[in-house]
Every structure is written in C-alpha cells, then in structure tokens.
Amino acid sequence: MAYTDIDDPSAYFQTTLWTGDGANSHVITNSGNSDLQPDWLWIKQRDATRNHHFFDSIRGVTKYIESDTTVAEETGSTTLLAFGSDGFTVGSGGRVNANTKTYVAWNWKAGTAVSGNTSGSGTAKAYSGSVNTDAGFSIIKYIGNGTANHKIPHHLGAVLNWIIVKNLAETENWQMFHQSLGNTKTMSLNLDEDEYGADNRWNNTSPTSSLFNLGNGDETNKNDVSYIAYSFAEKQGYSKFGSHIGDGNANGPFIYTGFKVGWVMIKRTDDADNWVIYDNKRDGFNGDTHALFPNNSAAQTTDVDIDLLSNGFKIVRASGRVNASGGSFIYMAFAENPLVTSKGVPATAR
Numbered sequence: 001m002a003y004t005d006i007d008d009p010s011a012y013f014q015t016t017l018w019t020g021d022g023a024n025s026h027v028i029t030n031s032g033n034s035d036l037q038p039d040w041l042w043i044k045q046r047d048a049t050r051n052h053h054f055f056d057s058i059r060g061v062t063k064y065i066e067s068d069t070t071v072a073e074e075t076g077s078t079t080l081l082a083f084g085s086d087g088f089t090v091g092s093g094g095r096v097n098a099n100t101k102t103y104v105a106w107n108w109k110a111g112t113a114v115s116g117n118t119s120g121s122g123t124a125k126a127y128s129g130s131v132n133t134d135a136g137f138s139i140i141k142y143i144g145n146g147t148a149n150h151k152i153p154h155h156l157g158a159v160l161n162w163i164i165v166k167n168l169a170e171t172e173n174w175q176m177f178h179q180s181l182g183n184t185k186t187m188s189l190n191l192d193e194d195e196y197g198a199d200n201r202w203n204n205t206s207p208t209s210s211l212f213n214l215g216n217g218d219e220t221n222k223n224d225v226s227y228i229a230y231s232f233a234e235k236q237g238y239s240k241f242g243s244h245i246g247d248g249n250a251n252g253p254f255i256y257t258g259f260k261v262g263w264v265m266i267k268r269t270d271d272a273d274n275w276v277i278y279d280n281k282r283d284g285f286n287g288d289t290h291a292l293f294p295n296n297s298a299a300q301t302t303d304v305d306i307d308l309l310s311n312g313f314k315i316v317r318a319s320g321r322v323n324a325s326g327g328s329f330i331y332m333a334f335a336e337n338p339l340v341t342s343k344g345v346p347a348t349a350r
Contacts, residue, residue: 020094030087038057041105043090043095045101120150148203163212170222242255248318249325257313259335
C-alpha cells in the first residue's frame with residue numbers, strides 16, 4: 001500500500017532562514033534531507049518592514065516581483081545572484097541581505113524545461129517554463145492574446161488546484177485560482193479583500209490535466225503582455241489545497257492534510273483580512289508560530305494562531321484572519337514529512 005506520493009518533501013520544498021551580512025555574495029544553503037536547487041524563491045525580511053520578493057528560474061536571477069504590491073517586474077543587481085545546486089546566492093541589497101537582518105526563503109523545485117505555443121481562441125502565443133510532475137508544480141511564462149478562451153499548457157498531467165498569476169509588465173493586481181472558490185471567482189494576493197467575480201480571469205472554466213483557461217482581462221491575458229503563472233496539482237502526503245469554516249473559538253477547528261505541515265497559507269474569503277503564512281522553521285515549536293502576511297510588508301508577528309501537527313494543523317486562536325465564527329477560509333499547505341511514508345514510517349509530532 002502506498003501511503004504517500006512523496007517520501008521526502010525536502011526534495012521539492014524547503015523553508016530556509018539566514019541572517020544578512022551585507023556581503024556582495026552570500027551563499028545560502030538549504031538544510032533538508034535532500035539537495036534542492038530552487039526554481040521559485042519567495043524571500044521576505046522577517047524582522048522589519050520589507051516587501052515580499054518572488055524570483056524564479058524562468059525569468060532569471062535579479063528579476064523580481066512583489067506579492068504585496070501591483071508593480072511590474074523589476075531588476076535588482078544586488079538581489080538574487082544565482083540558483084545553486086542546494087540553495088542560492090544573494091547580493092548585498094537590503095531586500096535580501098542587509099547586515100544583521102533576518103530573512104526567510106520558501107523554495108520550490110521544478111526543473112524540467114518546457115516550451116511551445118498556447119491554443120484556444122485568438123492568436124497562439126509562445127510560452128516557456130519549468131515543471132515537476134512528481135511534485136505537481138509548474139512555472140509558466142506566457143504572452144497574453146486578449147481573447148477569452150486562451151488556453152495555457154501547464155504540463156503536469158494532473159488537474160490544477162491552485163494558480164497564482166502576475167502581469168509582469170504593468171501595475172495590475174495578482175490573480176489567484178483556488179479549487180475551493182471555483183472558476184468564477186478570484187482573489188488578489190496583494191490585497192486583504194474577500195473573493196470577487198472573475199469572468200474575464202479564468203473564463204468560468206476549471207483547469208484540466210493539461211491546461212488552464214483565461215478570459216480577456218488585463219490581469220491575466222492582455223494582448224502581447226508577458227505573465228508568470230505558478231501552478232500546483234495536489235499530491236498525496238505532500239500538498240493540500242482546501243477550505244474550512246471558522247468557529248470563533250480559541251479551541252478552533254482541526255484541518256486534516258495527511259502530512260506533517262511544513263508551510264501553510266490561509267486567507268479568509270468572505271470578508272477582508274490579511275493573507276497569512278506559517279512555517280516550521282521560523283519558530284520551531286507550537287505555541288510560538290510566527291505569522292507573515294503576503295499582502296503587506298510588515299515584519300513577522302508573534303501571534304499564536306495555529307499549531308502545526310503531524311497530520312494537519314489546528315486553529316488555536318479566535319482570530320478573524322484564521323477563525324472568525326462562520327467565516328470561510330481557504331488554505332494551501334506543503335509537507336515537512338508525510339504522515340506515513342511508502343515504507344510505513346510514521347511522522348513524529350512537532
């Protein structure tokens with residue numbers, strides 16, 4: 001009996017911490033069981049106000065976008081300098097390496113190059129990307145055509161559960177598809193607002209095992225504009241994309257994921273509140289689970305909202321951002337360890 005699709009999640013996802021030294025070249029090494037050369041890096045300074053920075057191997061080093069703003073892609077010569085075989089190298093810039101300041105990076109592995117042309121209505125456009133079918137992760141850079149029913153291949157061979165897209169050339173909101181919201185709704189990663197209608201984002205069409213479908217909105221499909229899409233298909237024992245209803249109690253709901261949670265992002269969908277991220281490295285134990293907010297540049301807080309468990313996560317605070325009474329929430333989670341490996345080895349408690 002197979003208990004998980006992935007025995008070692010650290011081969012595909014890791015959280016990495018470091019203290020900046022202000023040097024022109026600072027090598028950061030990942031510390032999981034497996035080497036991980038990242039293809040998507042999400043970097044945030046932890047101890048001060050600083051934007052969230054996204055880098056990926058498709059757009060190349062020094063090119064970043066910010067999850068908490070609408071700004072177009074920018075170039076920083078002192079930001080990310082290299083993707084390494086088990087980590088990455090940063091420059092002297094304060095966004096990634098100010099002396100004595102603390103940082104976190106969330107690393108995802110893709111690795112297999114893909115390219116081709118889009119399909120559907122309108123003019124076919126070129127795309128390129130990097131994918132990992134084992135981990136269910138795809139990075140695709142594509143060009144919009146301004147026509148509804150524009151079909152973008154993702155190459156995962158499994159139905160997508162979560163997509164985030166950014167217009168790289170213009171000041172547009174981030175857009176997000178999540179299976180729990182369905183294909184008529186979207187949310188903006190850079191905003192604290194609730195869900196809203198999105199006929200011209202996802203074309204009221206759910207992703208398939210080969211592609212996702214776009215409407216004609218400028219946020220996802222303006223003619224001759226470049227976009228980046230980060231997409232995930234759920235993998236047993238490694239990733240989970242679901243929802244829960246809050247009960248407004250300090251002894252809140254337990255959400256089963258089927259793995260020991262290493263990273264989780266939560267967002268209330270029926271009212272305005274921050275996106276919030278927790279991981280297993282910035283604190284290391286329950287009762288001290290630090291929060292960071294993808295839609296704003298604030299430093300991490302010490303509020304204790306959740307406990308990370310061997311088989312899911314538990315809400316432990318009557319907080320509007322994770323547990324408002326009757327509130328609707330979505331989550332995206334990745335594993336530190338599977339609940340039970342393919343050899344029958346169980347995860348240990350935190």
